Amino acid sequence: SRTPAAAQAKQLLQEYISGIYRDVVAQNWTSETSGASPEAAKEALANSRAPGVQRWYGSFVVDGEAAEDLVVTLASCGVETSPVDECRPxxxxxxxxxxxxxxxxxxxxxxxxxQLAPGTITVHTQLCGRKVWKLRPYLLCPNWSGGAPLLSASCYAGRLELLCEEGDLLLIDTATWYHTTEIPALTDFSFSLAQDFSERLPGEKLQAMEAIQPFGLGKRGFLFRLWSILECVRWCFLLRLLSSCLTK
Structure with missing residues (x-):
């Protein structure tokens, strides 16, 4: 799936972290490396690279009104912020x-x-650049229906490696998969959005089926009619993304 208007998303996100939520972003910022800061993110959003910093990685998390405004802001340029019909953020x-x-x-x-409640799925949207996900099943997690999958011996270091490029969506239950990320070599800038979704209650499902869902201008590459989040993870995620690495 591809999201349109990555350049516009950069501009809108720069305005978001420089505007009324700048203090919220600063308070909820996590630096994974030296040189990672909200200021570096703003510079990179404006210039596609933070001046003088070759390697850096950081993030922020928001909730409530700040999260709602972030999602609405990115949806205005066509980013698919509600790609799963039968779920609620x-x-x-x-x-x-x-x-x-x-x-x-x-x-x-x-x-x-x-640590997520059962029935929660994370939607990761790669808005700019590239990111590699390295995954292995959490074998002791009780959420697996029928047991955790066994990976093929051909999987390097016992992990799946998935490359997310600009516009890709990744649906993953991050409670059932050990995961780490990597920024590939010679990547000028990478930024992405992640949201958690949970299964709607029965009454909410009925309302969702009757409503017209506003999905902006993006292609609906990952639309699923989900009645069970765990079934989505087991069938959609595994069959579409992992089938080549599962034990035959």
């Missing part, structure tokens, strides 16, 4: 920023699993 959003001007890949977030 949890009200939290993340933005991840990074650059790597060196000839070797750079780790973003260290490997981890997230």
């Amino acid at each position: 949890t009200g939290t959003a993340w933005c991840f920023f990074g650059a790597n001007a060196t000839p070797m890949g750079m780790q973003g977030k260290p490997e981890h699993v997230d």
